[in-house]
Amino acid sequence: MAWGEGLGELLYPSYCGLCLAPGPPVCGPCCEDLPPLPDPCPTCAMPLPVAGVCPDCIRQPPVLDELHAGWAYAWPLDQLILAYKHGANVRAERILAALAERVAIMAHAGHGQEPPARPDVILPVPLHPSRLRARGFNQSEYLARRVARVLGAALDGHSLRRIRATGSQQALGRQARRRNVQGAFAWTGPRLAGCRVLVVDDVATTGATLSALAGVLRQAGAARVEGLVLARA
Numbered sequence: 001m002a003w004g005e006g007l008g009e010l011l012y013p014s015y016c017g018l019c020l021a022p023g024p025p026v027c028g029p030c031c032e033d034l035p036p037l038p039d040p041c042p043t044c045a046m047p048l049p050v051a052g053v054c055p056d057c058i059r060q061p062p063v064l065d066e067l068h069a070g071w072a073y074a075w076p077l078d079q080l081i082l083a084y085k086h087g088a089n090v091r092a093e094r095i096l097a098a099l100a101e102r103v104a105i106m107a108h109a110g111h112g113q114e115p116p117a118r119p120d121v122i123l124p125v126p127l128h129p130s131r132l133r134a135r136g137f138n139q140s141e142y143l144a145r146r147v148a149r150v151l152g153a154a155l156d157g158h159s160l161r162r163i164r165a166t167g168s169q170q171a172l173g174r175q176a177r178r179r180n181v182q183g184a185f186a187w188t189g190p191r192l193a194g195c196r197v198l199v200v201d202d203v204a205t206t207g208a209t210l211s212a213l214a215g216v217l218r219q220a221g222a223a224r225v226e227g228l229v230l231a232r233a
């Protein structure tokens, strides 16, 4: 652990950020109370009435191999994500970092006997430089750093670039979202030949951004591209 992080623990003693109980940044009972994502589709994390692959992914198999999502995008997670993203709220940051680590550990635990192989490289979903200047930080990069640390994998925070500023995806439908992020990303690093890549973001809605990124990373040679998000909207 870097001395700066140890200092952080001294400055912010250990308590649950949600209920203030002494202990980890999010205590067990509070974690249990987070909005569940029942039977998520393994490739797009859409919650389903029964376990399996969703109709959309059957119709058009996604470029992303697997999407790990911790919870549904609902209270209190939605408020925490907004408070962090738009207000740089330190309490929200501490909670979300702990939750990102938790999703990473769950994803790495896998479903079968053998844990899945560790990703070779962890990548944050990049912001366009203009957005980064306005916000001052990339929330995904912070989460990705925590995921990389807990999985003991390398973080690359600069090779994946957003080369075109895209408008907000919020008001757009599924098809429009896909068009909106078309050609928005580029890989500027060395070839990813045979690499297992894990892309980290805070929220996935239709998965259009992660799909576009997965396409770019496959072109760059990645053998497997997975996504990890805190919440699925």
Ligand SMILES: [Zn+2]
Residues within 6 Å of the ligand: 016, 017, 018, 019, 020, 021, 026, 027, 028, 029, 030, 031
């Ligand atoms: Zn708690």
Ligand SMILES: [Zn+2]
Residues within 6 Å of the ligand: 041, 042, 043, 044, 045, 046, 053, 054, 055, 056, 057, 058
């Ligand atoms: Zn699906």
